[in-house]
Amino acid sequence: MSVPAPFLAVTDLRARTLTAAELTAALPRAELDVDAATAAVRPVVEDVAARGAAAVLDASERFDGVRPEHLRVPQAELQRALEELDPQIRAALEESAARVRRVDSAQERPEETVEVVPGGTVSQRWVPVRRVGLYVPGGRAVLPSSVVMNVVPAQVAGVEEIVLASPPQKEFGGLPHPTILAACALLGVREVVAAGGAQGIALLAHGAEDLGDGVALEPVDLVTGPGNVYVVAAKRLVRGVVGIDAEAGPTEIAILADATANPAFVAADLISQAEHDPLAASVLVTDDEALVGAVEAELAAQVPKALHRGRIEEALRGMQSGVVLVDDIDQGLAVVDAYGAEHLAIQTADATAVAARVTNAGAVFVGSHSPVSLGDYAAGSNHVLPTGGSSRFNGGLGVQTFLRGIHVVHYDRDALATARSAATTLAAAEGLPAHGTAIDIRFES
Template identity: 85%
Template sequence: MPAPAAFLATTDLRSRTLTAAELSAALPRAALDVEAAAVAVRPVVEDVAARGAAAVLDASERFDGIRPEHLRVPQAALDRALAELDPAIRSALEEAAARVRRVDSAQVRPEETVQVVPGGTVTQRWVPVRRVGLYVPGGRAVLPSSVVMNVVPAQIAGVEQIVLASPPQAEFGGLPHPTILAACALLGVTEVIAAGGAQGIALLAYGADDLGDGAGLAGVDLVTGPGNVYVAAAKRLVRGTVGIDAEAGPTEIAILADATADPAFVAADLISQAEHDPLAASVLVTDAPQLVDAVEAELAAQVQAAHHRERIEQALRGPQSGAVLVEDLAQGLAVVDAYGAEHLEILTADAAAVAARVTNAGAIFVGPHSPVSLGDYAAGSNHVLPTGGTSRFTGGLGVQTFLRGIHVIAYDRDALAGARRAATTLAAAEGLPAHGAAIDVRFAD
């Protein structure tokens, strides 16, 4: 009988010297990228911009199999969902929210004033975004934890108006899942919209004159939250009309491991992300070929027993997943930095020192007792993170996402006099004499 096919296709980089671009191209990647998805969803986004709620309802009927009576969730439905929420789930959500709140509260940056010269100061103020749209998925998994991850940092930042969108569910009469609604009610979110996918993102960005209940929805200033590749593509398309946090598409985990790693832990963590989505990426990077073999053996056993076996197998065997063999941990670090994973686990000897050398990752999980699943729920960190390599230039959701830095400049006459020569010289060098004149006129007497 032939041996069963391996779950993880192996890429051997041990004898190859590659540039950063070549290295990135050699790594496992999803066949469907955000740019390709943007082509598919552009008509939906443009339709919502033009027709508002009617276009959202048409798209919901097409993609979600339900046409909600109203896009706005009634307060009575929110109250009922919270009243009927399993007490154990309520307690877990309260604990998760408390942990995120503790971390975010400590990370609010204070107003800072720098005296540049006597009589001349620059103050950095942090001002919350006025109105934000938070997106919570509702596809293969119900994710009330994403309500926590979106809402709590916005509240800590002092956001004035919060709108939350989540897909309508046919099973619940066109409302989002009751657990999502309960989490909203628990955190005090009252403006909830039954709209998902690209149409939900577009509705948040553009607003609508009438949601079907006689009242409109004002567009937001910033859209945040995770979702599939089509949600990420829609966020790309509305960027500029609104701000976005990041293009958080299908989930990714990369594990940098050496021979000291427990293969059962590695396999379990790869599976944990693979169960999200057939497009989820699970990547093992290691300098220990024997670990790959041991992980394959663990996968064979653990996948067989998994609840979402078919979905997990698709993800693990997809082009976005695999094992990468490297010469040593130095090359392994180059690989994970080129990959820029949403979630990066470090399962090596002296894991903290290795983690300190990483430059590109959405979040880094250090050592055998810091699995990605902890960050998904109860670490106190945020699980809304950049995917698709975008961690090279952006970070995860947090309180700072919802704050804007504004410089406040206050100079008196003497301080301006001290800066006059430098400012007017540079204005003349740039061919902008009116700039210099605006300073000189203040000393014309």
């Protein structure tokens, strides 16, 4: 009788000293060819910029298999979706939104004023982006939780206008999924468009003179939200025309665990993210070889019972997933910082102290009772997070995403006099004498 192949390939880094670059190269990672996707979606984005709604409808018919009757979702459809929403789902969405709102409200930044010298101040005001476009995907899973994660921080920030785009669904007559519409209605989002993929991102960025209802769609200033590689590519193409939050690819989880970890919990957490997508990454980093065997046994028991067994097996056995064996937790921390996971779970002894030493992660889940799926729905944190190692320079979606810091400089004459010498000296050194003159002239008779 043949023994089933293990789910997770093992990379053994024990007794190896690697540079940061070598360590990054040695770790499992999905191959996400955004450049190829960019070439594929560029004509779609350019067509939407040129032809507006007609191009979106053509692309929807081609890619989604449906030509929506209404690009702008009628208010009656939003209200109907909310009225028909399962009461338990409504209560869960309300709880999720309340928790996210509680966290975001505490993380708003007040205006700060610094007196540099007597009579000379620099303040920083935090001003919300005026109009934002929020993207909610509609592929393998229906994600009303992503409506919550995008909308609530924008509302807390004080964003004036919110438009949400989600793909049209053939089985719902060209409207986005009714649960998505219900979540929008629940949160008070009234401007919803049935447009997905690259064409949805392009529509948010470029707008349209007429969506078919005689009313224009004004372009947004910022686009946020997760999506597949084509959504990522479209966001790359419109960056500069609008702001974007990040280029978020397939989901990923890394778990740093030692001998104290519960293998059933570890396996369940790895499976929970593999459930998203065959390209999802599930990585276990551990210094305990016995744990690897125990987790494999749990995977063998749990995966066959999963609803999405096929995609889970494909994700776990893909090149983007695996086990990394390390000498100790110190080396494990170096590994997870090099990896920079979207979701990082710490399941070790003294997990709080270990988590405090992490520098690169989208979100950190501390201890055996803080599973990543809690963060997906009801922790109060946000689940729109940086992927592909981009946590080295990007953070997750939050109230700060929708705010811009504006410096306000207010100096009186005496305060300006204290800065005159330094400013005019630097102006001369840079060969910009008119800069200095603009200061000196204020001290002439």
